[in-house]
Amino acid sequence: MGESGLNFMLCRDIGFSHAVLKCIKVWEPEAWEETVQYRRLTLGLHISFSVFNEADSHRFQQVYIGSSPTSRKCVPQTSPVTCEDDAAQAGRTDPHPDTFQVYHSRGQICAKRTDAHSHWGVNLAPEEPTTPPPLQQDLDRWQRQAKEIAVSQHLFLTGEAGSGKTYLLQHLKENLHDAHIAVAAPTWKAASRLCGTSVHWFAGVNVGKLEASAEEALLFIQSRQDSEAVLDRLRRVKVLILDEVSMLCPTVLDNLEQLCRMVRDSEALFGGMRCIFSGDFMQIPPVASRTLAFEARCWKALFAEPQQQQTLLRQHRQSEGEFYNFLKRLRYGYLHETDIGLLLAASRREGASEWLSMFATNEDVEKVNASRLRRLEGEAVSFDAQDDFHPDVTVQSRKELEVGLDEQCPRQLVLKVGAPVRLTHVQNSEATHRGMEGKVIGFEDRGPIVQLDGGGGTRTVEPRIGAYIQSEAGGPRLAVRKQVPLALAWATTLHKAQGMTLTHAATHVSKVFQENMGYVALSRVSSHSGLKLIDRLDSMTSMQLRNWLDRKLCQACPKASAFHMNMLNEQDKSQIERGRSEFRQLLDNDSIWKRALRDAGFVDGAGYRYSDSRPDWAVHQYGDRCLKCGKTGHWRADCLE
């Protein structure tokens, strides 16, 4: 490794005996401000500060600096530290500071005085890692930086899963003071996290119109009974917040842009709205498009300046270094051979039968939830939603709004005593929060009685507003649905899980059908111990395991990778390239592959017969029905009954 530095500065003007020194230390992917205590020693200064350990980004390390008789001194240090070039200048508060450069070189941490060639009163010694500080509850440095752009310019906000994109959008929605902020996302489900609308609702058109052309969309709007209201809404919006833009087809984006110009009678992009888009192209792409939103014609013009594409670099979801680094590799479609051990351990994990299961297809989710509910003894009790509409909403609009409400909150909820449930739309408080899990233990007139996990106690869950739709932030609620805020918690789809943060989840990868789905499947949980792989890796042959890794789990979209890698520094880029080429060697070279499997504790299984196709030999040998439930369409190993 070359010489990368952690620069810092001393501020002598603030006193020696017991003073406070404000430094900004920058480490990738984190930077933070910290107050450093220093005190005078017999021969000089004694400074201690924390640095991130580069190999394990979530552990801190204490570095002590004492006296030194020369202008440069190195001490053994196994963990490299890095920082941005200008870190030494950050936080400078006095005109005559002693300045130093601290850097990592050939397994050592070195300090060099940079303002003079003389000795200094400091020495250097590393200490044992300590635990990281608790997560900040306010915006992190990158979120704050992105916010600064968002207040006056178009912004594309990106970052890996869990970097706090949606969190920042919520903050912007609440804190930008522009009069009319519209919040939208490609699907109602994605929009529901920010209480916004689907992109089609925002545009005032049915699905299909924006896909066709801006002209067709405008004709449709003009044919609506409430066309004036729709046009008025489109004209008033000053800021458009668009979440999960990575799930939007570029044609739809371009047509929307043109529609806004036409409606607002302005040649400016989006007719002069300020656009704040957010998304991660390394997550699930649009279902019906081979092209991605950044290929839209308007994209380059919108985000022409480098500062208008901001990457959030702090991880807020995972705090374990090993698991976090594993996910960083998976994001770019490669793994290390030692990662096989992590996967096997997740596949062998016991005691996960009550965890939320995530599947690629709706079919599997419905099967699991329905079959588990059926199997449960006892009477089924159903709860019907209650919908209210704003008096100005027309009959035509009401139907469209109902579709939007249906996607966010069920019209009918069926439960039984003993069913695991998740709180879906409660107000977060000290006692309860969204995502909290529990079990139905009874029913009363007001609603189901639920025993909440984790000391949440027992409570009757009464219907409350589960979804509402506003055409713009602060505007009237056009439709409101009340429903019991519970969902069956046995299973969900990966598409719905995109954006979720979970403590525990069981996930199925073998049936993923789009690139990047493997990454989304594994990156929802905050720790490895909370992850169960439903795929029976142990039952696979080594060849099947290789195919599963290569064709299912590690399928990263090349176009999206290239887009995101373009925003990385050269060091990260070459690390990814190297990792990918080593991964290919691992998969292509029998002896390396076998050694890796042996080291990971893999024992060649009997053969996992999952396949979308039905090879003749298998049908001949086993018939074309599942040997467990007798149905066609899946093999025994995939049977969810």
Ligand SMILES: Nc1ncnc2c1ncn2[C@@H]1O[C@H](COP(=O)(O)OP(=O)(O)OP(=O)(O)O)[C@@H](O)[C@H]1O
């Ligand atoms: N500044 C912050 N302080 C405290 N918690 C935060 C902060 N930013 C994000 N979080 C929390 O981190 C978790 C992940 O954040 P969020 O869902 O916004 O990430 P994301 O980048 O949108 O993820 P994904 O791409 O998977 O949708 C959430 O639980 C969120 O509340």
